[in-house]
Amino acid sequence: MNYPPIMKSILLLFISAALLTSCSKQSQENVQKAGDAVGQGSAIFFHALVDGVDKVLQCPIDIDPVLVAKGIALGNDKVSSFSTVGRNVLTLYIIFNKDFNDKILVKVYDSDGHEYGRASQTISAKQGDAKYIDFTFDDHAVLTAKSRFEME
Numbered sequence: 001m002n003y004p005p006i007m008k009s010i011l012l013l014f015i016s017a018a019l020l021t022s023c024s025k026q027s028q029e030n031v032q033k034a035g036d037a038v039g040q041g042s043a044i045f046f047h048a049l050v051d052g053v054d055k056v057l058q059c060p061i062d063i064d065p066v067l068v069a070k071g072i073a074l075g076n077d078k079v080s081s082f083s084t085v086g087r088n089v090l091t092l093y094i095i096f097n098k099d100f101n102d103k104i105l106v107k108v109y110d111s112d113g114h115e116y117g118r119a120s121q122t123i124s125a126k127q128g129d130a131k132y133i134d135f136t137f138d139d140h141a142v143l144t145a146k147s148r149f150e151m152e
Helices: 005-022 025-056 065-069
Strands: 061-063 072-082 087-096 100-109 115-125 130-137 148-151
Touching: 061 065, 061 072, 065 072, 087 100, 087 115, 100 130, 115 130
Parallel strands: 061 148
Antiparallel strands: 072 087, 087 130, 100 115, 100 148
């Protein structure tokens, strides 16, 4: 007899459910242990993969000693380059160890040391403040894993 595909799917679902419920408790526990092991192994692999990618994509950021003397320190950083929409952003978590009211200029260099972009922000902060600041570069300055930045 030729059954419609939906009927075959429903029948297969009922047969699978019946087989699973008829499995012994020990079999179900073994399946659960195997699933846990695979899940844990996958999670460990995923975290290692993310850590490896983060290390490869870390771009050096050099801070001018004048900024350090003015109380500027860096926490985290993130490079976002979306060349298709022309948004090339370096996001810096800046820690202010002294009151600060000045302009910060960030230059970007390629792997050969050639400058190819600049972005600046005028920043006002009090001692003890810390915040994320976006430095948006020109559409043509596509930021890559080989970019190097200088803050002045």
